[in-house]
Amino acid sequence: MREDESDWFARWEEELPSPEELIPLSQSLISPDLALAFDIRTSNHGNGNSNQPHHHHPHHHQTTPQTPSQLQLPSSQANSSAEFAADSADLGSGAAGDEPARTLKRPRLVWTPQLHKRFVDAVAHLGIKNAVPKTIMQLMSVDGLTRENVASHLQKYRLYLKRMQGLSSGGGAGSDPATDRLFASSPVPAHFLHPNRVPSSDHFMPSFVPIATLQQQQQMAAAAAAAAAANPHLQPPQFHHRQISAAHFGSPTNGGFSSPTTNGGFSSPTTNGKFDPSFLARQTQQQQQQQQQPFHRMTTPSLHSPVGNYAEDLESANANGGRTVLTLFPTRDD
DNA sequence: CCCGTAATAT
DNA sequence: TATATTACGG
Secondary structure, X not given: OHHHHHHHHHHHHHOOOOHHHHOOOOEEOOOHHHHHHOXXXXXXXXXXXXXXXXXXXOOOOOOOOOOOOOOOOOOOOOXXXXXXXXXXXXXXXXXXXXXXXXXXXXXXXXXXXHHHHHHHHHHHHHOHHHOOHHHHHHHHOEEOOOHHHHHHHHHHHHHHHHHHHHOOOOOOOOOOHHHXXXXXXXXXXXXXXXXXXXXXXXXXXXXXXXXOOHHHHHHHHHHHHHHHHOOOOOOOOOOOOOOOOOOOOOOOOOOOOOOOOOOOOOOOOOOOOOOOOOOOOOOOOOOOOOOOOOOOOOOOOOOOOOOOOOEEEEEOOOOOOOOOEXXXXXXXXX
């Protein structure tokens, strides 16, 4: 019945992480190669996100002492320690030769259900209007996530939503199982489907999202966690080392298996059958900028953020020919 | 510049 | 296949 669905969504909304919870969540999703490839260095603008191959702008902003190779590799080869030292030096030359290192391709991002969930949460909390790639990326605070990553995913997600909307009844075969598996792993907020109105009061748009990188993120997250400790909802730190490889699951038809998440199956609120084409549209140019906190606190390097513990793993060289895939996996399924 | 979409590439 | 990249219009 409708009520069920209504309730379902209501509860879902209630459970949405508040900004405090969402923001400080820090994840590391960056491979050492990546960091180096992009030469995450300290002389760049103090941008929150550590991506963007572009490194111009002679802005003298607060330096961002990001530690490139501070990632822990679960297995695989550990960081090669000091394999490189100064690199940005020659970059200045800008001679005809481009650094090969900079030309490296980043590994394909694997959108795990959890990562996607963060994506959805971010979009939900940003509000449809502000849910643009850049903003989403910032809110997600996933290190190594690029705007392109998000944009690409967002594009597909929108298509998914449109498809969902197309079905109202019956259809058992509305969705392509293959494409929808991922998206189905996270419930779709009601407002996504009918942007007519917002869920009421609680929709705010943080003027900015403090985003730090790497260690700084962890530290901030730790601080936030302390505050969160007083709060009832938070996920305990749990390490679950399970590799989710989206490479192939071999489930030609639906019903093959269940998502790792306790996906009970979603059902569209479908109280109405139509859907507005402007649900996730760009609104205006917000000038929201993130600010980098020059916090230089020293904490245990091995300290993981008590909030949302994620480990990053990188599956290198598949049988497919050395395709490096970045896989982020969560502490626990939902 | 950034976003949205479609087409195309890997 | 899933994701990345490109092209183009707004």
